[in-house]
Amino acid sequence: xxxxxxxxxxxxxxxxxxxxxxxxxxxxxxxxxxxxxxxxxxxxxxxxxxxxxxxxxxxxxxxxxxxxxxxxxxxxxxxxxxxxxxxxxxxxxxxxxxxxxxxxxxxxxxxxxxxxxxx
Numbered sequence: 001x002x003x004x005x006x007x008x009x010x011x012x013x014x015x016x017x018x019x020x021x022x023x024x025x026x027x028x029x030x031x032x033x034x035x036x037x038x039x040x041x042x043x044x045x046x047x048x049x050x051x052x053x054x055x056x057x058x059x060x061x062x063x064x065x066x067x068x069x070x071x072x073x074x075x076x077x078x079x080x081x082x083x084x085x086x087x088x089x090x091x092x093x094x095x096x097x098x099x100x101x102x103x104x105x106x107x108x109x110x111x112x113x114x115x116x117x118x119x
Contacts, residue, residue: 032062057118060114060117061114064110069106077104080094080103
């Protein structure tokens with residue numbers, strides 16, 4: 001009898017640990033703030049037509065992007081993309097550095113995957 005009680009406690013503890021791991025993993029995958037997701041979807045809608053189908057595709061796209069690219073890396077790539085358009089010496093580091101190119105490549109790969117999955 002005591003063995004059965006111990007096994008039940010161990011199983012219960014393992015289930016709690018597994019649930020905590022699932023929650024932590026879900027939070028890692030959902031580290032994009034709502035405002036960033038909405039901003040992405042609005043931009044996507046402008047580029048793809050403001051239809052119901054485009055809403056579904058653009059929502060899917062940001063979900064795929066978020067699953068492949070951590071939010072901090074997304075912010076870095078978006079900053080590089082924006083700043084690389086600045087003319088002259090101010091934008092030069094964002095157009096020529098290896099770190100900037102790497103961040104942009106990560107974003108473009110994630111966007112390409114989202115395009116394949118969602119559009």
